[in-house]
Amino acid sequence: MHTVYLSALDASKAFDNVNHSKLFDKLAKRSIPQCIIQILHNWYGKLVSAVKWNGVLSHYFSVSCGIRQGGVLSPLLFNIYVDGLIDDLEASNAGCCVCGRFFGCIMYADDLLLLSASVFGLQHMLDICHRFGMLNDIRFNDSKSVCVKVGPHWNRQVAPMTLGNTNLCWTSSFKYLGVHFLSGLLLKVDISSISLSLLQAGNPSGEGSATRVLRLHSALFSTSIRSSRKSSMLYSTTSIHLFLCLPYSVVHVHLHPRFS
Numbered sequence: 276m277h278t279v280y281l282s283a284l285d286a287s288k289a290f291d292n293v294n295h296s297k298l299f300d301k302l303a304k305r306s307i308p309q310c311i312i313q314i315l316h317n318w319y320g321k322l323v324s325a326v327k328w329n330g331v332l333s334h335y336f337s338v339s340c341g342i343r344q345g346g347v348l349s350p351l352l353f354n355i356y357v358d359g360l361i362d363d364l365e366a367s368n369a370g371c372c373v374c375g376r377f378f379g380c381i382m383y384a385d386d387l388l389l390l391s392a393s394v395f396g397l398q399h400m401l402d403i404c405h406r407f408g409m410l411n412d413i414r415f416n417d418s419k420s421v422c423v424k425v426g427p428h429w430n431r432q433v434a435p436m437t438l439g440n441t442n443l444c445w446t447s448s449f450k451y452l453g454v455h456f457l458s459g460l461l462l463k464v465d466i467s468s469i470s471l472s473l474l475q476a477g478n479p480s481g482e483g484s485a486t487r488v489l490r491l492h493s494a495l496f497s498t499s500i501r502s503s504r505k506s507s508m509l510y511s512t513t514s515i516h517l518f519l520c521l522p523y524s525v526v527h528v529h530l531h532p533r534f535s
Contacts, residue, residue, distance in 0.1 A: 283389075294411065361380050
């Protein structure tokens with residue numbers, strides 16, 4: 276049974292820092308039709324902004340970075356912009372693999388989760404993220420980026436990981452996509468705060484009963500990683516699968532010889 280080392284990284288204002296010139300280059304390398312690139316270039320090339328302070332408006336200035344928040348194309352453009360990072364992480368052979376498939380990187384928009392079967396492998400992946408960020412104007416939020424250990428050696432002392440010149444501390448919990456996870460021998464989901472909020476909203480006067488129901492909800496919805504010979508997945512007792520094949524089993528966590 277391997278210990279899995281995770282790092283949750285948060286990119287600071289990632290959509291706002293997308294460099295237009297680099298984005299268009301990445302689109303061209305993907306053989307996107309030139310007419311589409313020209314439309315986007317014309318669209319983003321005319322962006323201007325101004326600052327209003329105490330009722331006074333500054334001169335307009337051009338904007339050379341950032342994609343529109345809430346735009347229909349923005350998630351797709353951002354995915355193309357950061358796709359090279361996932362390719363670099365997979366090519367490093369430092370992340371976890373399940374049944375021969377790479378699961379060392381889970382990314383949704385600007386929230387990134389790294390998984391490795393060794394401390395050295397995780398550090399190598401962090402170095403790749405830092406290097407990619409420097410080349411593509413992506414800055415990671417140090418205060419929201421942490422490292423976590425899950426498995427038999429989850430409480431073993433390990434030196435802090437580094438992201439550039441910044442140390443990332445090891446914690447016993449982290450937040451990913453709004454969900455609180457607790458580390459330990461098993462990875463668990465902490466839904467107590469969500470359940471309490473829902474119960475208080477539905478029955479604000481019944482504190483005693485709410486607390487009892489909260490315990491029941493926590494027992495029913497507690498989520499953990501279980502391992503078996505044939506599969507390894509994160510599952511809940513309510514049969515709601517949050518993640519499939521999350522690497523944890525000894526049999527299915529592949530550690531490249533370079534990082535063993």
